[in-house]
Amino acid sequence: MVVIVGGWAVTHAHPSAPAPATGGGVAQSTCPMATLPREAMDTVKRIQAGGPFPFPGSDGEVFANHEGHLPKQRRGYYHEYTVVTPHAHDRSMRRIVTGGTPLAHPEQYFYTGNHYDSFCLVTDAGGQP
Template sequence: MTWNRTTITTLVIVAVSVVFAAVLFRVTDDGSVGSPSSGGPPASSPQAGDVDPESRLPWVELTELPVEAQGTVALIDQGGPFPCAKDGSTFGNFEGLMPEHERGYYAEYTVIFDCSGNRGARRIVAGDRGELFYTDDHYESFERILR
């Protein structure tokens, strides 16, 4: 791998994001993952593998996602900066796999795994109400992120 300025910048962003995620998301006394803004898991206490009744998608713990995906979530929470110009652009939900909302409700963010210039297949999709979804197969399937 060539260590050019873009590669180093991307690695620094991912590293800072991971540290930020570790500080932002803490394990509560009962062992669940919470954050200052969420106060813990949703009231119904879904578990990884359960199906979200709204989206009909399986839940996945944020901590079970690749560290790069956790870093992307941290960047979303802090409002960037994002490594790719297309990050934050409208996700159209043309596949119809997520709950239907008006155009512009969802935004997509790249999960960087390497610095080759290829965005790859992994994305985090965020809804306007704060819900987050993960895909590792370029929108063929999604999981609802539990945090």
């Protein structure tokens, strides 16, 4: 939200929206689960249970990190999962990207709400930061 007060622009970020991770080519901000959409927790629970996933042809696929916004790792380290967006007719833009093995208990969880433009490291999803 942007508010103009006496010629000054004041911005206010939505409290449930994590700060984007930018700069340096790696995810630098952190976000506890409580700051993410409720559906992100549903996705984490599905990951930890090994499924089922709402988009089985896409969820769990290797995420190649072409944009370079996550720390550089070997191919196959990252996997992506859809965070369902209510009322969307497709996968929309929200994802959880995990890093490490095993797949059901990865070392790291990252969230993006803007289809890989930025990420935050989820600090309390069960992995290690």
